[in-house]
Amino acid sequence: MKRKTTRKSKKNDHSFVxxxxxxxxxxxxxSMMNALxxxxxxxxxxxxxxxxxxxxxxxIGNEATVRLSPTxxxxxxxxxxxxxxxxSDEEIADTVRKGIFSDNELVRIYKxxxxxxxxxxxxxxxxxxxxxxxxxxxxxxxxxxxxxxxxEAATKSFYETGKWSQQARKQLAEQARRKMLKRCMxxxxxxxARQNAVAQFRQMISSMGFxxxxxxxxxxxxxxxxxxxxxxxxxxxxxxxxSKSTVKSKKNN
Amino acid sequence: MSIFNRKxxxxxxxxxIFSACGxxxxxxxxxxxxxxxxxxxQQARLYSTEYRLHKIITQDDTRQLQGSILNQKYKLDLPLxxxxxxxxxxxxxxxxxxxxxxxxxxxxxxxxxxxxxxPDPQFEIxxxxxxxxxVKQYIPLLRSNFxxxxxxxxxxxxxxxxAKDLPRLNLTESARQNAARxxxxxxxxxxxxxxxxxxxxxxxxxxxxxxxxxxDS
Numbered sequence: 001m002k003r004k005t006t007r008k009s010k011k012n013d014h015s016f017v018x019x020x021x022x023x024x025x026x027x028x029x030x031s032m033m034n035a036l037x038x039x040x041x042x043x044x045x046x047x048x049x050x051x052x053x054x055x056x057x058x059x060i061g062n063e064a065t066v067r068l069s070p071t072x073x074x075x076x077x078x079x080x081x082x083x084x085x086x087x088s089d090e091e092i093a094d095t096v097r098k099g100i101f102s103d104n105e106l107v108r109i110y111k112x113x114x115x116x117x118x119x120x121x122x123x124x125x126x127x128x129x130x131x132x133x134x135x136x137x138x139x140x141x142x143x144x145x146x147x148x149x150x151x152e153a154a155t156k157s158f159y160e161t162g163k164w165s166q167q168a169r170k171q172l173a174e175q176a177r178r179k180m181l182k183r184c185m186x187x188x189x190x191x192x193a194r195q196n197a198v199a200q201f202r203q204m205i206s207s208m209g210f211x212x213x214x215x216x217x218x219x220x221x222x223x224x225x226x227x228x229x230x231x232x233x234x235x236x237x238x239x240x241x242x243s244k245s246t247v248k249s250k251k252n253n
Numbered sequence: 254m255s256i257f258n259r260k261x262x263x264x265x266x267x268x269x270i271f272s273a274c275g276x277x278x279x280x281x282x283x284x285x286x287x288x289x290x291x292x293x294x295q296q297a298r299l300y301s302t303e304y305r306l307h308k309i310i311t312q313d314d315t316r317q318l319q320g321s322i323l324n325q326k327y328k329l330d331l332p333l334x335x336x337x338x339x340x341x342x343x344x345x346x347x348x349x350x351x352x353x354x355x356x357x358x359x360x361x362x363x364x365x366x367x368x369x370x371x372p373d374p375q376f377e378i379x380x381x382x383x384x385x386x387x388v389k390q391y392i393p394l395l396r397s398n399f400x401x402x403x404x405x406x407x408x409x410x411x412x413x414x415x416a417k418d419l420p421r422l423n424l425t426e427s428a429r430q431n432a433a434r435x436x437x438x439x440x441x442x443x444x445x446x447x448x449x450x451x452x453x454x455x456x457x458x459x460x461x462x463x464x465x466x467x468x469d470s
Contacts, residue, residue: 052323053322055321055323055324056320056321056322056323057320057321058318058319058320059318059319059320060316060317060318060319060331061316061317061319062314062315062316062317063314063315063317063328064312064313064314064315065312065313065314066310066311066312066407066410067310067311067312067313068308068309068310068311068410068411068414069308069309069310069311070308070418071306071307071308071414071415071418071422072306072307072308073304073305073306073422074305074306074307074343075303075304075305076302076303076304076305076427077302077303077304078301078302078431078434079300079301079302079303079347079431080299080300080301080431080434080435081299081300081347082297082298082299082300083296083297083298083300083349084295084296084297085293085294085295085296086293086294086296087291087292087293087294088290088291088292088294089290089291089292090290090291106401108401108405112380113379115296115379117296117298120435126442127442128439128442128443129442130442130443130444135443145300146345146379146380148345148379148380148382149379149380150380150381150382151378151380151381151412152342152380152381152382152383152408153342153344153381153382153383153408153409153411153412153415154381154408154409154412155405155408156405157400157401157402157404157405160400160401160402163398164401166385166386166388167385169383169385169401169404170385170386173382173383173385183291184291189293192293192295196295196296196297200297200352203355203356204352204355205443207355207356207357207359207360208360208362208367208440208443209360209362210443
């Protein structure tokens with residue numbers, strides 16, 4: 001009997017709670033019910049998306065592909081140049097473009113090696129003579145062996161604001177070249193190269209068994225044949241520019 | 254606090270804020286320049302051959318949307334996101350014989366005959382030039398120009414490739430022949446008969462190569 005009474009009381013409790021909930025729900029207006037339903041769906045979507053995307057990431061990146069063409073030999077030329085002094089130099093070159101609101105600037109660091117020595121193409125016909133155990137040598141003048149001494153592909157970028165054209169970069173390279181000439185083509189460096197030229201030739205000729213060696217370095221360019229005129233024009237230009245830079249360095253000193 | 258005092262406080266506060274902003278701008282404009290390096294070295298090199306080399310470096314650069322979803326990686330090319338550039342470079346390379354250690358050991362004389370023993374030619378990049386007039390680039394509307402840093406990195410990659418390619422170009426034989434062509438007239442002017450002159454080249458072996466020979470023998 002006792003068991004029956006407890007079951008009955010439980011059933012009564014259930015129906016009471018259900019009735020109470022139904023009554024509460026009836027009191028809530030239909031519009032609020034719809035809002036609650038939509039809100040619940042949105043929360044469920046957000047939670048679902050969070051669990052779905054918590055281990056995922058999105059970013060914008062670049063994929064660069066560098067291709068190198070095969071190295072082509074454009075020209076090969078037999079030369080006879082003796083290098084006696086190498087001056088490796090770095091120069092900072094910069095350019096500024098004035099703007100209305102701000103200035104644009106480009107700064108680069110250039111590298112180059114100036115090589116001083118003698119070119120056998122400038123030597124006289126009888127530049128080396130032997131009589132008995134004596135050798136007399138008249139070396140052509142010491143000069144800058146290569147007018148193109150800038151290692152432009154080794155340039156480092158230092159600072160850049162604004163857009164710059166290839167023409168501006170070309171002018172910057174020329175600016176660096178002029179700075180290097182001014183810094184390196186000094187009277188002292190040319191003299192060091194001359195002394196080393198004499199010492200090295202003396203060492204080489206004495207190694208061949210000659211005891212008496214007389215070495216001189218001519219100070220003027222020899223007259224070249226008509227066929228060599230074109231090439232000598234460029235060479236004389238180079239000496240002109242080097243002498244100009246020497247004058248400049250003199251002024252600096 | 255009177256109205257006058259309040260005005261003074263506001264003026265002082267504004268002055269401090271503006272002066273602080275000004276200092277910040279000045280600091281960002283300052284550029285610390287690196288030290289300039291100059292190195293002078295005495296040499297004794299005979300340059301026998303000059304080579305003009307040419308190389309083109311190209312780069313394609315695509316902007317992509319990339320990431321992963323449910324542990325699956327993805328990459329999507331963005332429209333109007335591909336830019337391209339071609340940079341031609343020219344390099345001058347010279348072959349040289351190093352005479353720095355030239356002494357009696359390099360000369361063998363027996364009667365009228367003379368033999369000059371020289372180290373093998375070596376190669377050096379004398380200069381490089383970026384051909385600015387022939388640089389071609391395509392930049393789409395939504396992309397920025399190639400920065401100076403990117404351009405110099407491309408040129409450096411080209412230079413490194415030229416240096417790497419030098420042993421493959423088989424330049425040694427021409428360098429040897431041209432060095433002999435410079436030295437033989439010099440020796441004949443010193444009284445030696447051209448038929449009695451021999452110029453021999455030998456490879457300058459490194460320590461690791463010598464030790465390898467010893468181990469093999």
